Each structure stands twice: as structure tokens, then as C-alpha cells.
Amino acid sequence: MEKWINHTDTGFRFMKPPVLWKSRGILLHLIRRDMLVTYKQTILGVFWTVLKPLAMAMVIVFVFGRLGSFPDYGLPYILIALPALSFWEFFSNSINRGSICLIDDRGLITRISFPRIILPLNASLRNTLGLIINLAVTVGFMLYYEVSITLNLLLLPVVYIFTFLLNFGINLWLSTVNVFYRDVMTLVPFILRAGLFISPVAFTLQSVPPNLQKLYCLNPLVGLIESARFCFLGKEFLPDFQCLLISGASLLALLLSGLYLFGKCERKFADVI
Amino acid sequence: MEKPIIETFGLGKKYRISSSDVKNGTAEKSNSWIKSAFPFYGKEDSWALRNIDLRIEKGDVVAIMGNNGSGKSTLFKLLSEVTDPSEGRFVLRGTISSMLEVGVGFHLELTGKENIFLNGTLLGMKKAEINKHFxxxxxxxGVEHYLNVPIKKYSSGMYVRLAFAVASFLRTDILLVDEVLSVGDKSFKEKSIARMKEMASEGTTIMIVSHDTSVLTDLCNRAVNFQNGRMMGEGQVKDFLL
Known part of the structure; x- marks a missing residue:
């Protein structure tokens, strides 16, 4: 076995599938570590995963359902909010973590050699368990309000995969830039707070002025959240196909540019971080 | 004849450091706050390592000697692919593992047992391997009774002993050891040196950085001396003792 390392080598080491496959154990252990660590020394433990979005749903139901004026969907407002909120929680949790995932594990980056892309990958999968619990809670509410459950629910894994890809694309960007400029980690919580209001979490795409809808769909979350609602609530919430295409395209652009940026910069991480 | 297990050709590593860091303590200091606020202002290149032509034969136990800042750790970071060379190239003819610091990836909230598996995996051990040597x-x-206790409750001695123990069961062709033999008390130190000898006798090539020259004399059959990022000579450990 001979392995040459040259100063002219460029990035993209992680693009080799065998390299990634060999490191799957690291990913699994990091996932385990994060799960174990999150709820150590808490009283409520894993129940926090359910409580957080539920409390948030209450606030949204109160503010938007009671105070705001929205079209009547013929459904309890909480059922409009919860599917969207579940995915929003998954998304925002992962982005919050993703922006700091590299500098948080700088101990690993500066001391051992492993495919660093595992770190943003891990951050993007974070809280999958929480998402599943939240989706189950949503189904519980549907049963309570006697809303019929359809086979559309089976499409949820597809929505999940695309949300994961969105997380991954954004995390590649944020984590990389944050290594060089820590401004990112100050900005991210603010942007996420704004994001909750500019994404159709508390309302639907129909509430957006028709002439702006196409532009609005550039936010990949629009397509994802609308699809999530469709999975739960059925035909009336069938997302606009064009909108899905636009959201999908901007998701793809984010992901590819993120991979490119990460690959270009990855070799400098250990020196700069 | 067998080719050397490690060969480097004109290997070098350069860092960019802001000039105020370099000329610390001079009149430059008066405007250092400007430099810290505008990071693009006044950067200089500084070579941590340059023109390194090194040949390590299979089975060698090599002492890497030199003062602080002579580039020993940078060499290890390059060889273990943590960081990239700025010039030159090198070849590895075997698997490499490094103990640059003990306890990579140790998490204070996790128990000793959980950390053994996490750390072992990060160092490149397979799950079956860890199970086998657990x-x-x-x-x-020697932390049998505290395996299910979070390691934040460990004494610093227990911490480093556990960390060293995991790393010392690595199966690898080349092992880089950076200043980790001086952890623990006297009896543990003797135990870790014995362990190193055992690995060497199994054919592992070892490169060691240590400021403890008695350890180096005891373990190593070769020595390389570094000063200010340059290789200053090769020979036996005793040749470079002051």
C-alpha cells in the first residue's frame, strides 16, 4: 500500500464513496454522542423534544389563529400549524447546530484525520428522532379532531429526505464560512427567528399575494412545508407543481454550491479553526 | 531491500500569522487593536517546517527531538493528514495512526465506557476490535469501578490513563506519539513504555516526541533533531543530548 500526499493535492477527498463508507462508524458514534449528551442532567429528558414544538404551536395558534385573520381552511388551526412546525423544528435545530458543528468539534479536526464532511452531515440529521415524535403527535391531534388520515402519510419520508438535503446544503455553507468568519454564528439565530415568519409555517402559500408566489417559492422550505401539509391534510392542500420545481431547483443549487465550497476549503480547516 | 515506510521530499508547512503576533512586545503594540479589528491588516508568512527530507525504515523507533516550536508537532500533523503540506510531498507505505494528544473526542458528560467506544472509533478502530480488546x-x-461514571467526575490521572489505554491498543503500521508518555504516575508511565516496546517488537514503526530523554534513550534506535523548522541531523538519541 502506497499513499502519496502532495502539496498540490486539491480538496474533495470526501467525494470518494469508499472513504465515506469506511467512516460510517464515526458518524454513528457522533450521532449517539449528541443524543446522549443533549439530555444528560435534565429532568424531563427526551420529553423536551415533544414539549418544545407543542409550546410553540400553542403560541402560534394563539397569535395567528385568534388574533390574526386567516382564511378558514375548514380545519382546526393547530392542524395547519403542527405539520409545518414539526419540519421547521427539525430544520432550525439542525441549522443552529450546523453553523457551529465544525468549530465545536475543533478538537477532532486538529487532531485526527477523518472525512470532515461527517460533521455537517451529522448536524443535518440531528433531531430526526424529535421530528418523528412530533409527527406522531400531529397524527394524535388528527385523531382527536377526527380528521381522516390518508395514504398520503406514506410520502412523509420523501419530505424528510428533501428536508435533510436542505439542512445539509445550508450547513455546508454555514459551517465552512463560520470557520473563517465567526460572524455567522452570531447571525444564524437572528436569521432563523426571521425565517420562522417568512416561511409558511403559521400560514399557507395562499396567503401570499399571487404575483409574488413564484418568487416566494425560491425559499426551499415553502415546497417542503406545503408538501408536509399535503401528506397530513390531503387533497385541498395539494402543492402547486411549479412551486415544487422552483423550490427543488433552489435546494439543488444550495446543495451543489455547498459541496463545492466545502471541498475547496476543507483542507484549510485545521490551520484556521 | 524494502522501501522506507515513510519518505518525505522537501516537505514544508507555512502559516500566516499577523505581524503583531510575531513582534510581540515592541512599539508595534500601540496599534495592535487596529490589527485585531481588521484581520486582513499585516499578515506575514511563517514557516513552521521547511525542506524536510526524512526516511523512516519499517520497524524503526524514531525519536523526534528539538526545542519547543521546532516543528515536531507540525511534522506529525502533516504525516497524519490533519493538515496539508504547503510544499513538497511524502509517501506512506502503511496505515498510520496518531496519538497527538490523548483523549481525542472524549466527552466529559459521557461515561468511561461510552468514551472508550467513541474514542476508539475516532482513532480508526473497528467496533469488533474495541469489543475484543475492551x-x-x-x-x-485501571478504572474498572468507574466505567459507568461520566468522565467529568474522573481525576485527571484516571482521565489520561483511560485515554492512553484506548490509544495503545491501536493496530497500525505506523504510530505517531506526541508527548503522551509523560502522563500518569510513575508506575503507569513504566506500563505505557512497556506497552510501546511491545508494539515495537510486533513490528510497528513508531515516531516519538518527548522531552523526557531517558524515555527516548530507552525506547528508540534512531533520532532526528529539529531546530526552527529545519532538520539538523540524524543519529542516536545520545548524539543530541545536551
């Missing part, structure tokens, strides 16, 4: 690792570290 009892040995635990026995070596």
Missing part, C-alpha cells in the same frame, strides 16, 4: 483496555487503565 477488557484489556479497561484493565490497562
Amino acid at each position: 477488557d484489556e483496555i479497561v484493565a490497562f487503565s
Whole structure:
């Protein structure tokens, strides 16, 4: 076995599938570590995963359902909010973590050699368990309000995969830039707070002025959240196909540019971080 | 004849450091706040390592000697692919593992047992391998009774013993050891040196950085001396003792 390392080598080491496959154990252990660590020394433990979005749903139901004026969907407002909120929680949790995932594990980056892309990958999968619990809670509410459950629910894994890809694309960007400029980690919580209001979490795409809808769909979350609602609530919430295409395209652009940026910069991480 | 297990050709590593860091303590200091606020202002290149032509034969136990800042750790970071060379190239003819610091990836909130698996995986061990050596690792570290206790409750001695124990069961062709033999008390130190000898006798090529020259004389059959990022000579450990 001979392995040459040259100063002219460029990035993209992680693009080799065998390299990634060999490191799957690291990913699994990091996932385990994060799960174990999150709820150590808490009283409520894993129940926090359910409580957080539920409390948030209450606030949204109160503010938007009671105070705001929205079209009547013929459904309890909480059922409009919860599917969207579940995915929003998954998304925002992962982005919050993703922006700091590299500098948080700088101990690993500066001391051992492993495919660093595992770190943003891990951050993007974070809280999958929480998402599943939240989706189950949503189904519980549907049963309570006697809303019929359809086979559309089976499409949820597809929505999940695309949300994961969105997380991954954004995390590649944020984590990389944050290594060089820590401004990112100050900005991210603010942007996420704004994001909750500019994404159709508390309302639907129909509430957006028709002439702006196409532009609005550039936010990949629009397509994802609308699809999530469709999975739960059925035909009336069938997302606009064009909108899905636009959201999908901007998701793809984010992901590819993120991979490119990460690959270009990855070799400098250990020196700069 | 067998080719050397490690060969480097004109290997070098350069860092960019702001000039105020370099000329610390001079009149430059008066405007240092400007530099810290505008990071693009006044950067200089500084070579941590340059023109390194090194040949390590299979089975060698090599002492890497030199003062602080002579580039020893940078060499290890390059060889273990943590960081990239700025010039030159090198070849590895075997698997490499490094103990640059003990306890990579140790998490204070996790228990000793959880950390053994996390750390072992990060160092490149397979799950089956860790399982196989688990009892040995635990026995070596001597923390049997605290396996299910979060390591934040460990004494610093227990911490480093556990960390060293995991790393010392690595199966690899080349092992880089950076200043980790001086952890623990006297008896543990003797145990870790014995362990190193055992690995060397199994054919592992070892490169060691240590400021403890008695350890180096005891273990190594070769020595390389570094000063200010340059290789200043090769020979036996005793040749470079002051």
C-alpha cells in the first residue's frame, strides 16, 4: 500500500464513496454522542423534544389563529400549524447546530484525520428522532379532531429526505464560512427567528399575494412545508407543481454550491479553526 | 531491500500569522487593536517546517527531538493528514495512526465506557476490535469501578490513563506519539513504555516526541533533531543530548 500526499493535492477527498463508507462508524458514534449528551442532567429528558414544538404551536395558534385573520381552511388551526412546525423544528435545530458543528468539534479536526464532511452531515440529521415524535403527535391531534388520515402519510419520508438535503446544503455553507468568519454564528439565530415568519409555517402559500408566489417559492422550505401539509391534510392542500420545481431547483443549487465550497476549503480547516 | 515506510521530499508547512503576533512586545503594540479589528491588516508568512527530507525504515523507533516550536508537532500533523503540506510531498507505505494528544473526542458528560467506544472509533478502530480488546483496555487503565461514571467526575490521572489505554491498543503500521508518555504516575508511565516496546517488537514503526530523554534513550534506535523548522541531523538519541 502506497499513499502519496502532495502539496498540490486539491480538496474533495470526501467525494470518494469508499472513504465515506469506511467512516460510517464515526458518524454513528457522533450521532449517539449528541443524543446522549443533549439530555444528560435534565429532568424531563427526551420529553423536551415533544414539549418544545407543542409550546410553540400553542403560541402560534394563539397569535395567528385568534388574533390574526386567516382564511378558514375548514380545519382546526393547530392542524395547519403542527405539520409545518414539526419540519421547521427539525430544520432550525439542525441549522443552529450546523453553523457551529465544525468549530465545536475543533478538537477532532486538529487532531485526527477523518472525512470532515461527517460533521455537517451529522448536524443535518440531528433531531430526526424529535421530528418523528412530533409527527406522531400531529397524527394524535388528527385523531382527536377526527380528521381522516390518508395514504398520503406514506410520502412523509420523501419530505424528510428533501428536508435533510436542505439542512445539509445550508450547513455546508454555514459551517465552512463560520470557520473563517465567526460572524455567522452570531447571525444564524437572528436569521432563523426571521425565517420562522417568512416561511409558511403559521400560514399557507395562499396567503401570499399571487404575483409574488413564484418568487416566494425560491425559499426551499415553502415546497417542503406545503408538501408536509399535503401528506397530513390531503387533497385541498395539494402543492402547486411549479412551486415544487422552483423550490427543488433552489435546494439543488444550495446543495451543489455547498459541496463545492466545502471541498475547496476543507483542507484549510485545521490551520484556521 | 524494502522501501522506507515513510519518505518525505522537501516537505514544508507555512502559516500566516499577523505581524503583531510575531513582534510581540515592541512599539508595534500601540496599534495592535487596529490589527485585531481588521484581520486582513499585516499578515506575514511563517514557516513552521521547511525542506524536510526524512526516511523512516519499517520497524524503526524514531525519536523526534528539538526545542519547543521546532516543528515536531507540525511534522506529525502533516504525516497524519490533519493538515496539508504547503510544499513538497511524502509517501506512506502503511496505515498510520496518531496519538497527538490523548483523549481525542472524549466527552466529559459521557461515561468511561461510552468514551472508550467513541474514542476508539475516532482513532480508526473497528467496533469488533474495541469489543475484543475492551477488557484489556479497561484493565490497562485501571478504572474498572468507574466505567459507568461520566468522565467529568474522573481525576485527571484516571482521565489520561483511560485515554492512553484506548490509544495503545491501536493496530497500525505506523504510530505517531506526541508527548503522551509523560502522563500518569510513575508506575503507569513504566506500563505505557512497556506497552510501546511491545508494539515495537510486533513490528510497528513508531515516531516519538518527548522531552523526557531517558524515555527516548530507552525506547528508540534512531533520532532526528529539529531546530526552527529545519532538520539538523540524524543519529542516536545520545548524539543530541545536551
